[in-house]
Amino acid sequence: MRPTGPTPRAETFPVNTPAAAQVFTTVLTQGPLARLEVARRVGLSPAAVTKAVRPLIEAGYLVEDVAEESRPALGRPAHLVRVDGGRALFAGVKVTGGEVIGVLTDLCCRIRVARHLPLPDRAPKAVLASIAELVHDLLAAADGLRAPVLGLGVAVSGDVDRAEGTVRYSPFLDWRDVPLAELATTTTGLPVTVDNDVRALTVAEQWFGAGAGLSDFAVVTVGAGIGCGLVVHGRVVAGAHGVAGEIGHVTVDPAGPRCHCGNHGCVEAIAGEAAIARQIQEATGVELVDAAQALTMAREGVPGAREVYARAGEAIGRGIATVANLLGPERVIISGEGLAAYDLFAEHIRAAFTAAAFGSAAECDVQTRPLPFEEWARGAAATAIQSFVRADT
Incomplete structure (x- = not known):
């Protein structure tokens, strides 16, 4: 059922050429910039940049300011x-x-409003109702910001086909072949982009975060699962089957614990939160250990607990080295809720990465970016911004 409340405004981006979209994207992710610098970065003539910029200024998407340092000259x-x-x-x-x-962001993907809503039922109909309620609240908040809401991004874990807007398989939700974009568009009245949550976070890092301006980088997320988003030659890679970057299911210890995917010794089977809790439970004899309790036990020095985190760090480091060896990214950004335990496995991640990275791949810049869950929702908004600006994505 469509929520009552403010009506979203239908609006299309005022350019329809790849060159104009490239100019706008460059200014959005790397600006403010002088027109000559924009031309240099996108490989166009100054005249072509001026032609691309004009309708964007007229429509209010771009503005031109006098550089402060140039005023006295x-x-x-x-x-x-x-x-x-x-x-x-x-x-x-x-x-x-x-x-x-849920978050409401501006065009530069700065969070203006954030909301959380419990999800008592994971069935698609119940999730859609919760999304509709959340979006209704965000649209109401948008009234005070005096700007139109032009799109909605939804991020879901699992195998997601962004082009079709379909969740093929989400193990956490137990969904198969749910046409989420179509259903959410009908429910909210907004254009909807649906993507895998790690890829959405990668888009946010590419356009508005630690990956801005980089041609090749990766985002590795640690937490309930171990995920990876890849940017190669400036584009987020989904792969032919939509599962590119699944380092959580790279085998790093063939004799290791069985993974839910059926294999043994996957990174996720060793370093996912549930795996860590299970291994600490086995090592200490304490029953019903959850992620928070596992972290507390390790920090309190319970025998066997810290060793589990050390092993998890080694597995993550080897997984990151696999990415570096295969793709040679300029940077790897480690994020996710699992970074709450970073002090317990940081040195092990670095040592395993250095040992397993081949040659100059070890020079890859490995950074950590602790991000709250609102940033994952911001990643979803970033995919909506991307879809609005670039109709070819």
């Missing part, structure tokens, strides 16, 4: 082109096994 002042973040708003929703998290 003699001659013609330099003008910088930047995106007006307040020109439009986008909603993003991250669906977890127990709640839905």
Whole structure:
């Protein structure tokens, strides 16, 4: 059922050429920039950039400012082109096994409003109802921001076909072949982009975070699962079957514990939160250990607990080295809720990565980015912004 409340505004991006979208994307992710610098970065002539910029300025998506440092100088002042973040708003929703998290961002993907809603039922109909309620609240909040909401992104774990907007398989939700984009569009009245949650987070890092301006990088997430988003030659890679970057199911110890995928010794079977809790339970004899209790036990020095985290760090480090050896990214960004335990396995991640990375792959810049769950919803909003700007994605 469509929620009552503010009506989303139908609006399309005022350019329809790849060159114009590239110019806008460059200013959005790397600006403010002078027009000549935009031309240099996108490989177009200054005249072509001026042609691309004009309708965007007229529509209010871009503005031009005089650079402060050029004001006192003699001659013609330099003008910088930047995106007006307040020109439009986008909603993003991250669906977890127990709640839905929603954010409202501006065009520069800065979070303006955040909401959480418990998810009592994981059936598609119940999840859609929760998404509709959350979006209704976000649309109501948008009234005070005086800008149209032009899209909704939804991030779900598992095998997601973004082009079709279908969740093929989500183990945490126990979904198969759910046409989520179509259903959510009908429910909310907004254009909807649905993507895998790790890829959505990768889009946010590529356009608005630690990957901005980089051609090749990876995002590795640690937590309930071990995920990986890949950017190769400036594009987020999904692969022919939509599962590119599944380092959680790279085998790092053939004699290791059995994974839910059926194999043994996968990174996720050793370093996922449930796997860590189970191994600590086995090592200590304490029953019903959860992720929070496992972390407390390790920090309190319970015999056997810290060793489990050390092994998890080694598995993650080997998984990251596999990515570095195969793709040679400039940077690997480690994120996810599992970073709460980073002090327990950081040195083991680094040691295993250095030992397993081949040659110059070991020079890859490995960074950590602890992010709250709102950032996963922000990633969903980033996919909606991307879809709005680039109709070919």
